[in-house]
Amino acid sequence: MSETISINSKLRHEELTKQILGAAIEVHRILGPGLMESAYEECLCHELNLHGLHFERQITVPVVYKGVKLDCGYKLDLLVEDIVILELKCVERITCVHEAQLLTYMKLLSKPVGFIINFNVSVLRAGIVRKVL
Secondary structure, rough: OHHHHHHHHHHHHHHHHHHHHHHHHHHHHHHHHOOHHHHHHHHHHHHHOOOOOOEEEEOOOEEEOOOEEEEOOOEEEEEOOOOOEEEEEOOOOOOOHHHEEEEHHHHHHOOEEEEEOOEEEHHHHHHHHEEOO
């Protein structure tokens, strides 16, 4: 029975991530590259609303040090359905630092799926990095 739950959970995440990426692609299709990250975030939030997805913006990511949660100023861009972390970028290229940041946020918040979405590309699929814990 736990296998069924695991499979259903996996499928749910896949369907959710398809909706999220579809929303991001729509935003990029309409706006194209070249804007500030804040513009893409605002438009993506509108698109996620249109898809009926719940999300939170600019979530504080505490660092736990010796059992104490500390606010070190880290904020993730979007958390969708309390499952998927989205880090939005408008950079020339995604670096290993960006990927490490996403993985750290995923671990600190115990979230199973995360994406870096770089809107500063000609085709959005080339600007997407997916991570799974």
